[in-house]
Amino acid sequence: MRGKSKAAVVLAITTSLVLLPAVSTATPRCDTKPIRTALDALRQVGATGIALTVRSPRCGLARRGVGLADRRTGREVLGDEHSRIGSNTKAWTATVVLQLVGEGRLKLADTVEDHLPGLIRTKRYDGRKITIRQLLQHTSGLPEYLDAPFWRDEEKRRWDHIEPLRTVRQALTLPPPRRNPSGFAYANTNYNLAGLIVTKVTGRGIGTEINRRIIKRLGLRETYWPGDRTTLPKPDLRGYVRRSGTLVDRTEWNTSEADASGALISTGADATTFWTALLTGELLAPAQLAELKRTVPDELSDGYGLGVERYRPAPGLLAWGHSGSMPSGHKFRNAITDDGRRAVTLLIGTESFDSAKVDSIIGTLIRDLR
Secondary structure, eight states, X not given: XXXXXXXXXXXXXXXXXXXSOOOOOOOOOOOOHHHHHHXXXXXXXXXXXEEEEEEETXXXXXXXXXXXXXXXXXXXXXXXXXXXXXXXXXXXXXXXXXXXXXXXXXXXXOBHHHHSTTSSBSSSOBGGGOBHHHHHHTOSOOOOGGGSGGGSSGGGGTTOOOOHHHHHHHHTTSOOOOOOTTOOOOOHHXXXXXXXXXXXXXXXXXXXXXXXIIXXXXXXXXXXXXXTOOSOOSSBOOOEEEETTEEEEOOOOOOTTTHHHHOOEEOHHHHHHHHHHHXXXXXXXXXXXHHHTOOBOOSSSSOBOSSOEEEEEETTEEEEEOOEEOTTSOEEEEEEEXXXXXXXXXXXXXXXXXXXXXXXXXXXXXXXXX
């Protein structure tokens, strides 16, 4: 810098800074129009109340609600309510099983007989020929335990504690289900059986394993394994079913029989956090995540993986999720893009609504979120 004074140097630097073009560092703003459009449409689907949670790069996590969380008190849905998530639990169960595979404690090619010897040995069903992969993918050929005469009037069992082993034994008395060419036949029996295998391998129930491996790991403070608890934590999304033309509250329910196939209670925010962590590789190693996404044709979606349903909500857009339903009247719908960046989660407080319209709303919203 010989030959220039400090003042000249400062002036030169200042001048150059002034002349540089301005660069905006502002983060692109969240466009809430797709969310508002979705809320307007959800008001028309015939549900008592719906909690909506969305996540996107620009909007972050947003929670909204339509309708009533409690028809008796007139409490409105705000979006932070607890609800039963039903069969969405299957994705959580499959995640635990795949973590055990990654740890070398299980193999997807292991048979039921390898871990629960003698449990499945009937004229129709043979545990030596049923693998863990087939359980998680509903290609085992086992029937739905809920088709047993015991469950013809579910409300009679509303307060009962029922062990998952009992549900498996109920299923074994039934004829084989009708399967599609891929061998797929959806049955909750498969997941209750997978939960029993987790218990045998770890010495702990599937609820305990989900709690220690997923809930605590992700810091989910609003997700619960209910056991015999019949109530929901507050604030709750009440569940309604139609009986003799009248909506009745059936929120309180002992869901112990659902076990690994559908027992979890959560919020839209917690469920969204789980699915984001799952698809971004926070919970599974790449090899196990790839297995999770290997699908077979089904009648429920664009393909069924290991506890996950694949969706194509719009041209060129790939998403995952898993629907859920409980006899308490609670329904669950979700979709998250393959890269985990955009997610839509719905908790619905009634068993009857325009399901096709809801699916269309989710597809449009996840397409338009930014």
